[in-house]
Amino acid sequence: MNINYLAATMVLALTGAFLPVINRLFRISGIQGALISSIGYIVSLFLVLISGEGRSVLKGFFTTDPVSILVGALVLVSSWMVMLVIYWITEKDKFVNELISALMISTAGALLLISADNFISLIIAMELMTMPTYLMVLFAFDDKSFEAGVKYFFNGALAVGLMLFGISLLYGMTGSFEFSALVKNLFADPLVALAAVFIFAGFGFKITAFPFHFWGPDVYDGTCPGVAALLTGISKSAAFIGLMRVVYEAIPVIAGHFPLILAIIAALTMTVGNLLALAQKRVSRILAYSSVAHAGYTLVAFAALSVPLSATGIIYHSVAYVFMKTAAFLCFAVFLFVWGARTMDDYKGLGKREPLLAALFLIFLLSLAGVPPMAGFISKVFVFTAAVDAGMTWLALVGLLNSAFSVAYYIWIAKQMYLEEPTLERPINDSPNKNWILLPLAVMAILLIIFGVWINPVVDASAVYAAKVGF
Amino acid sequence: MVLLSMILLPVLVAPFAWIGEKVNRDFPKYLSLAVGIFLAFCTAYLIVKYPGNGFAFEEFYRIYPPFDFNLHLAVDGISLVLIAIVAFLAITVTLSSWHVERPGAYFFLILIFLGPMVGVFVSLNLIWFFIFWEFTLVPMFFHIGIWGAENRIYAAMKFFIYTHLASIFLLLGIIILYLSTHTFEFGKLLNIHLDPSVAKLVWILMFIGFAVKMPVVPFHTWLPDAHVQAPSPISVFLAGLLLKMGAYGLLRWEIFLFPQTSKFFAPLMAFIAVLTIFYAGFRALAEDHIKRMVAYSSINHMGFVLLGLSALTAAGISAAVYEMVGHALVISLLFMIAGYVHHKTHTWYISELGGIMKKIPGLMTMFVIGVLAAVGLPGTAGFVGELTVMLAAFDYYGWIMVIVPLASALGAGFFMWMLQRAVFGPLREEFKNLATLKELPLVENIPLAMYIAAFIIVGVVPAIVFNLYNPVINTFAQLFQ
Numbered sequence: 001m002n003i004n005y006l007a008a009t010m011v012l013a014l015t016g017a018f019l020p021v022i023n024r025l026f027r028i029s030g031i032q033g034a035l036i037s038s039i040g041y042i043v044s045l046f047l048v049l050i051s052g053e054g055r056s057v058l059k060g061f062f063t064t065d066p067v068s069i070l071v072g073a074l075v076l077v078s079s080w081m082v083m084l085v086i087y088w089i090t091e092k093d094k095f096v097n098e099l100i101s102a103l104m105i106s107t108a109g110a111l112l113l114i115s116a117d118n119f120i121s122l123i124i125a126m127e128l129m130t131m132p133t134y135l136m137v138l139f140a141f142d143d144k145s146f147e148a149g150v151k152y153f154f155n156g157a158l159a160v161g162l163m164l165f166g167i168s169l170l171y172g173m174t175g176s177f178e179f180s181a182l183v184k185n186l187f188a189d190p191l192v193a194l195a196a197v198f199i200f201a202g203f204g205f206k207i208t209a210f211p212f213h214f215w216g217p218d219v220y221d222g223t224c225p226g227v228a229a230l231l232t233g234i235s236k237s238a239a240f241i242g243l244m245r246v247v248y249e250a251i252p253v254i255a256g257h258f259p260l261i262l263a264i265i266a267a268l269t270m271t272v273g274n275l276l277a278l279a280q281k282r283v284s285r286i287l288a289y290s291s292v293a294h295a296g297y298t299l300v301a302f303a304a305l306s307v308p309l310s311a312t313g314i315i316y317h318s319v320a321y322v323f324m325k326t327a328a329f330l331c332f333a334v335f336l337f338v339w340g341a342r343t344m345d346d347y348k349g350l351g352k353r354e355p356l357l358a359a360l361f362l363i364f365l366l367s368l369a370g371v372p373p374m375a376g377f378i379s380k381v382f383v384f385t386a387a388v389d390a391g392m393t394w395l396a397l398v399g400l401l402n403s404a405f406s407v408a409y410y411i412w413i414a415k416q417m418y419l420e421e422p423t424l425e426r427p428i429n430d431s432p433n434k435n436w437i438l439l440p441l442a443v444m445a446i447l448l449i450i451f452g453v454w455i456n457p458v459v460d461a462s463a464v465y466a467a468k469v470g471f
Numbered sequence: 472m473v474l475l476s477m478i479l480l481p482v483l484v485a486p487f488a489w490i491g492e493k494v495n496r497d498f499p500k501y502l503s504l505a506v507g508i509f510l511a512f513c514t515a516y517l518i519v520k521y522p523g524n525g526f527a528f529e530e531f532y533r534i535y536p537p538f539d540f541n542l543h544l545a546v547d548g549i550s551l552v553l554i555a556i557v558a559f560l561a562i563t564v565t566l567s568s569w570h571v572e573r574p575g576a577y578f579f580l581i582l583i584f585l586g587p588m589v590g591v592f593v594s595l596n597l598i599w600f601f602i603f604w605e606f607t608l609v610p611m612f613f614h615i616g617i618w619g620a621e622n623r624i625y626a627a628m629k630f631f632i633y634t635h636l637a638s639i640f641l642l643l644g645i646i647i648l649y650l651s652t653h654t655f656e657f658g659k660l661l662n663i664h665l666d667p668s669v670a671k672l673v674w675i676l677m678f679i680g681f682a683v684k685m686p687v688v689p690f691h692t693w694l695p696d697a698h699v700q701a702p703s704p705i706s707v708f709l710a711g712l713l714l715k716m717g718a719y720g721l722l723r724w725e726i727f728l729f730p731q732t733s734k735f736f737a738p739l740m741a742f743i744a745v746l747t748i749f750y751a752g753f754r755a756l757a758e759d760h761i762k763r764m765v766a767y768s769s770i771n772h773m774g775f776v777l778l779g780l781s782a783l784t785a786a787g788i789s790a791a792v793y794e795m796v797g798h799a800l801v802i803s804l805l806f807m808i809a810g811y812v813h814h815k816t817h818t819w820y821i822s823e824l825g826g827i828m829k830k831i832p833g834l835m836t837m838f839v840i841g842v843l844a845a846v847g848l849p850g851t852a853g854f855v856g857e858l859t860v861m862l863a864a865f866d867y868y869g870w871i872m873v874i875v876p877l878a879s880a881l882g883a884g885f886f887m888w889m890l891q892r893a894v895f896g897p898l899r900e901e902f903k904n905l906a907t908l909k910e911l912p913l914v915e916n917i918p919l920a921m922y923i924a925a926f927i928i929v930g931v932v933p934a935i936v937f938n939l940y941n942p943v944i945n946t947f948a949q950l951f952q
Contacts, residue, residue, distance in 0.1 A: 371605060371606065371608070371609060377602070381646070384642075384643070384646055385646045385650065388643075388647055389650050393647070396643060400639040400640075400642060400643055404632070404635055404638075405632075405636075407631065408628075408632055411631050412628070415616065415627070415628060418613060418616065419617060419627065420624075453534070454534065455534065455538075456534065456535050459537075459538070463537075
C-alpha cells in the first residue's frame, strides 16, 4: 500500500475520532464541525490523489493501484457530500458530531476495503467500514430505527460469519491469506467452490444480492436517509470493488463453474429488485429496491468474468453507482427534512416547490434509469457489453429489459414531482440557507455527467487493472 | 466547429431561458427564436459550402480511441436536409408557442431538445448517435406531461416507457455490432464484412428500435396518444423531428451499413409499410377525433417513407427522403390547425364541428390547402413524395404495388370526408355566437404561412431538395448492385 494512501485513511479516521472530543472541549457549532471535517476530507482527498507515487508499506495486506485511487477518491467525494448534507439536516441534534465521526471512520474503512488484497485485511477493513454504521443506523432513536438496527446487526454478523468460514476453508487448503499466494496454489476443487460460495454469501449480504437482499430495504427505510446514503451508496460500492478483487485476484479458478450461477443470481436480483420497486409507495423504499436492482446489474458484469470488459463494467458501475445512489438518497433526505415528503403522494408537485432540488433529483433518477448522457448509461453499456462478449446475450437482454422497466418507477417519481399539482402546502423546516445545500448535490450531478461523457479515467484505470490480473 | 456549436449552443444557452424568465417574461421566446435563426444560418452556410457529394465539414473530437468512443460529426446531403428541417421547425415552433404558459421552462426544454436533435443527424459515431437519440426523450416527456391536454400524464408516461423500451433493443443491437466489429465509426463499419447471421440479428434488433420511433404498425400505439395529448407545437416536433429520427436511423445505420441484409429483409419492410399505409388509412377513416385522425394520417405517410426505403434503389431512397421533408412540412401544418380548431371551438370531434369555414375563413383556407397537400395535390410536396415513392415501389416490386394507389385514394377519402363534415356545410348553432371562434393573431399565422410556402416551393421545384442528396444516394446505391 502506498504510504500516502495509508496517510489519507489515517487522516480521515483520526479527524473523525477527534471530532467528538473537540466538540466536548470547545462546544463547536454545526458549521464549525462541517469545516473541521471538510479539512479532513480535503487533506485525505489530496493524499489519495497523489498516492500514485511514494514508498510502499504493508505489502501483502493492501495494494494501491489506479482502481483504488480512482474509486477511493470518488468514495471520499461522495462521503464528503454526505457529511455536508447530514450536518445541514441534523444541525440541531446534539449527537451530530458523533454521527459524522462514525461516518468518517466508516469511510476510512471503505478506503481500506477497496485496496485490500489479503483476506485478513479484507475482513478488518470490512468490519471497520461496518461497525460504525451499526451505531449510525440507530441514530434516529425511534422504534423503526431500532428494528432496522437489530436487523442490520444480525445480518451483518451472519455475513461476516459466513465469510470467515469460507476464508478458513481456503486457509486450510493453502495455508495463506494472501491473494497472490492463493491464486497460485488453488485449483478447481469442490472445496474451493464451497469456500467461494460462503465468501460470496458474505458479500451477498453487503451488496444485497438475491436471496440476501431482505434486510436492505427495511434498513434503508428505517434509518435516517443520510445514513442510508452511506450504506447503499458508499458501502455497497466499496463492497463491489472488494468482491471484484477477491474474484479476480484470489479465486479466479471458479471461472469455470460460477458464471452461470452468478448470471442466474444477477438476473433474479435485478428482476426482484425492479418488480418490488414498482410496487412501493414510499420513495425511500423505491430507492432501496432500485439499489437491489443495481446490485443485479453489477453482478451481470461479475457473471461475465471471463472477459476483460467485465472488470471495466464492474468498476464503471461502481463509480457511477456511488454517485448516483448516494446523491439520490441525499436528495430524498433534503426533501424529507424540508417538506416531510415520504410517500409518492407527498412528492406531488415538489418540482414547483423546489425547482432546483427537484431538477437535481431528476438527474440522479435518470442516471439510475440509464438515460444518457449521465454515467449510469455508459456504465450499463459496459456491463451489458461485457455480458454479450462473454457469450451471455440472454443475460444482457434480461438486464436491458429490466433497465427499461425500471424506467417506469424512476419516471413515476419525476411525474409526481413535475406533472402533478402540489399537495404539501408549506415546508416543515424552512431554512434560510437552503440553497447552500444544493451545492454538494450539484457537484455530484456535474461529476456524474462528466463521467458519463469523459470515460477515460475509469476505462484507463480498469485497463491497468485488467492487465494486472492477467487478461 | 460549426456542427459542434449547433449541438452545444442550444444546450448551453438553455439555462438562461429558465433564469431569464424571472427578469423578463418575453426573454425565453426571443432566446429560442435567436437560437432557431442561428441554426438556420448555420444550415444555410453548410448548404452553400457543401461540395455536392460525400461527407463534408468533418469534426473529430477524440475521447477514447481504443473503444472508438469519439465524437465524430459530419454532414452529407441527407443530414443537411434533415438539419434544415430542425432549423426550420425550431423557428416555426417558437413562433407558434409565442403565448405559451410558463415560457421559461417550456423554452428551456425546447432548447435542450434542439441540440441533441442536430446531434442525431450529424453524428457518424454509432454510440454518440444513440446518446443523442435517447436524450431527446427527456424534454419531450416533460413537454407532453406539463403542457399537454387532459390525458397528458398517461400519454407522457406511455411515450417515455414505450420508446425507451424500444431503444433498449437498438442498444443491444449496437452492442452486438460493436463486439463483432470493434468499432462505432460509420466509415469503418461500412467497409467491414459481417457474418450474415450476426448481421441479421443486429438488423432485426436495430430495426425494432427504429420502427417504434417511425412508427410503423404494429409498434405505433404510443403515437396517437402522444400526439393527441401533446400541445400542438410539440406535436410538430414529434411528427417533424422525432419520427424522422427513426427513418433516418434506419437509412443511415441499417440500409447503408448492411445492404445485403437489408435486401434480405426488404420484402418484410415492404409488407410492414403497406400494412401501415392501409391500417393507418382505415383507422383515420374511422376516427372522429380530429387530431387523432391527423396522427393516423401521419403514420400513413411514414408508411410511404418506409415503402420508399424498402425499395432499396436510388430512386426509392431518394423518394423516401423527399417524403420525409414533405411529411414534416404538411403534417406540421395540419397538427397546428387541428390544435387551433380545438382551441377555438372547444371540441375535438369532427361530428361536433361543422361549417366553421364561415366563421374563420382564413385559418380554414390554410387547413384546406394543408389537407390537399397531404392528399397529394400536384404542386405540393405531398404529390411529389407519394408519386416518387410509388414509382420506385412499382419499379422494384412490380405489379403487386398496384394496391398502394388505392391507399392513396383512401387518404383522399378520409381527408375530404373530414373537410366536408367539419369545415364546410351549414354552421352549427352553438358556434354562431362563440366568442373564441375568431381568426388567429398575426404571429401565429406566420408559421402556418411558412409551412405552406415551404411545401409549395418544395413541391413546385423538387430539384432544390433532390439535388442536395441525390449524389450521395447514388453513391450508396451502388452497394445494392
